[in-house]
Amino acid sequence: MTQQKYNEGVIDSVTEWIMANLDQRLSIDDIALKSGYSKWYLQKLFARYHNETLARYIRKKKLVHCINDLKDSNAPIISLAVKYHFESQQSFTRSFKHVLGCTPLYCRKRQLDDETKQAMRESNDPCVLCRQAGFDATERAKEIVTPLARNDRFLPRISCVMR
Numbered sequence: 098m099t100q101q102k103y104n105e106g107v108i109d110s111v112t113e114w115i116m117a118n119l120d121q122r123l124s125i126d127d128i129a130l131k132s133g134y135s136k137w138y139l140q141k142l143f144a145r146y147h148n149e150t151l152a153r154y155i156r157k158k159k160l161v162h163c164i165n166d167l168k169d170s171n172a173p174i175i176s177l178a179v180k181y182h183f184e185s186q187q188s189f190t191r192s193f194k195h196v197l198g199c200t201p202l203y204c205r206k207r208q209l210d211d212e213t214k215q216a217m218r219e220s221n222d223p224c225v226l227c228r229q230a231g232f233d234a235t236e237r238a239k240e241i242v243t244p245l246a247r248n249d250r251f252l253p254r255i256s257c258v259m260r
Contacts, residue, residue: 107132108146111139115155119162122182123155160196167205174201 111132115123128151129136143151159181166177178189193201 104142108142119159125151156192157196160193167201
């Protein structure tokens with residue numbers, strides 16, 4: 098097995114472990130220890146493989162996973178912030194808005210039909226589906242584009258932008 102394929106296997110297993118443990122406090126030090134790589138080398142490999150930093154990937158996945166909790170429960174937003182290990186409701190809301198483009202309260206209030214909710218659970222970018230389902234006829238006619246990458250590497254958020 099070549100070194101590159103071995104590294105891909107390790108990154109795949111780290112990614113699977115992260116996805117299985119999104120409701121845990123995930124530190125880069127713990128993930129590096131689990132992978133057997135140094136913190137620095139793991140972050141370099143991860144960024145090369147996923148085209149985003151490990152910390153940004155974890156934050157984005159936690160927030161995307163949180164969308165289902167927002168839509169399917171009436172749990173207070175502060176309890177979701179605690180569940181996903183954000184420091185405060187303010188930091189949770191700020192991260193949510195930066196990554197997903199809207200506040201948690203706005204996301205919760207947007208009502209969707211059952212078919213769209215199911216598609217959101219299976220999607221890597223649920224915000225696009227949510228926004229398309231919530232648009233009226235004039236908004237649907239507008240072009241939806243994803244934000245441009247900064248430095249041709251990292252996307253600033255996964256939400257869509259109206260033109």
